[in-house]
Amino acid sequence: MLFGATGDLATRKLYPAMLKLYEKGNIREHFAVIGTSRHKIDDEKYREIVEKSLAKESSNKKMVSEFASHFYFVTHDVTNVSHYANLKAKSEELDKKYSLGGNRVFYISMAPNFFGIVAKNLKTQHLLSDNGGFNRLVIEKPFGRDFDSAKQLNDELSAAFEENQIFRIDHYLGKEMIQNIEAIRFGNTIFEALWNNRYIDNIQVTLAENLGVEERAGYYDNSGALRDMVQNHIMQIVSLLAMEQPVAFKDTDIRQEKVKALRSLRVYNVAEASTNFVRGQYGGVGNSKEYRQEDGVPKDSNTETFVAGKLLFDNYRWSGTPFYIRTGKKLADKFTRVDVVFKKPLVDIFSFPQSGSTPLNANVLTIFIEPNQGFSLMVNAKNSEQGFHTEPVNLQFLEDSKRTKETPQPYERLIHDVLKGDGTNFASWPEVASAWKFVDQIRRVWDIQQPMFPNYIPGSMGPVSADELLARDHREWVYKLNK
Ligand code: BG6
8 A cells, every 4th residue: 555656756766666576477367456545546547657656667568557456545644534434445446356465555645744644644543463463564755854743743654554564665685785785794804803993993974965955845944954864864973884793694683783883873962973073065166056035935044965074883883984975965976985904014014214104094995885886995005016015905796787787776675675664674663773872962053153155166075174173183084075
C-alpha cells in the first residue's frame, strides 16, 4: 500500500525501482500495489501514470504493462478515518486474487506530519493483517526535526508497529559503496587490524553537491544542511566507519554496534559546538544566484547550505582520532567520498639532510562512493630515478562505468530489503535518537549566534572556516580543489 502514490518520489524513484525488481524476478505474480492519494483517478489512469514514469526505464512495453496491471488506485484522505474501510476491502480482495498470504507493506511517501496519523489509523481501522502474514511500515525522511519531535513521532509509530516492523529510509544506506564499507573493513585484515587510533590519524567524510536548492526552498529553508544531510546520511556513514565488528553480518548485530558507536560520540557543550562546527551559505557569482535570492527563500535567511565539523568518539578505539565531515550545496562538484588518513611512519629513515628526499606521505585509503565507485590506497614507494627517492603511488580499483551503471539503485535495494524483512540498511530508532541528540546541540548554539552569510562562492569547497577547522589541528582536507 503506497501513500502518496502520485507524488514525485513515487514516480521518480519507487516505480522504476519496483520495475527493476520485477524484471529480475524478485517480485512477479504475488504482488499488488494499492496506490492512494487524494486525487480522483481510477485504476486505468493510475496505471498510465505508473507506465509514464517508466518510459525511460524499459523499452519492453509488454512487460511494463504487465507490471502496471498489478497497480490499483483508491482515492483516500489519510486524515479521514472512514476512508480506511475502502483500503481494507481492497487489500483483502487483492490478497486473495494474488495469493499474498496476508503480507503487507505500508509505504508512506508523504509529508512527515502525516506519518503518525497514517500509522495510527492503519492499526485502529484494522488494516494490519492478522492471519500470519507480515506487516511492515516504510517511512521516508525527515524523521523529526529535533530529538523531541522525532521521539514524539516514534512514539506514535510504536503505538501501531514494533521496532522490527518499521523501516526508516535513508537512501544513502542503499548505495553500493556505503554497503561496501563493511566489506572493506571486516573482509580485510590489512584494514581492520589498523582500524583504530593507533594507526589512523583522522577520517574525512565529504558529501558534496554542485546544485543549489533548486525547487525545494520551502522544505530546505526550514531544514538546512545540518538536518538535511548531517543528522541522517553523514551520521549513518560515520557509524559504519566507527563501529566495532558485529558478531554476525545480520541486521540486529549491525544495529547494535552502530548504536554503541553513536552513543560514544561526544555530545558537545556550547563552547565545543561553536569551535568544532562551522556553517556556510552560498553567495552568488555570474549567473548563479546567491541562496537568499533563490525562489522561495527569505531575503534574510540564515539557513546553512554548508556544514563542516569535527566529531570525537570517547571510546578505546577512537579516542584522539577525529572524524571530519563536510557537506554543502553549490560546491565544486557532485561527489561523495571517505578518506581514511593513516599515521605517518614514526621514523622516516629516508629523510636525512643530504638525501634530498621529500618526507614520507601518510597512507590514505579513499573510498569513492559516487559518482565513481571504488577505492584507492596511497602508499610510499621508491621512484625509478637515479638515487633513492620515495614518492606516493596510488593502488586503485574503480568499478568500470558499465558495471556502475548496472549497479542496483538505492531504492531497488531498499525495497527488496523491506520485502525480505532485512533491516540492515535502515536507521533504527536508537541510532536516530543518538544522532538527533548530537545535532541538536550544534543547532542550539547556531540558533543563538548570528552567522556572517553568505560566506562561500559557488564552485568552491565551502567557506574558509572549513579549512581552518583542520588547519587548527595541523591537518588538511585530502580532497582539495585543483589537486
Ligand atoms: C537528500 C537531501 O536526502 O539527499 C537532498 O534531502 C540531497 O538535499 C540528496 O540533495 C542527495 O542525495 P544524493 O543521492 O543525490 O547524493
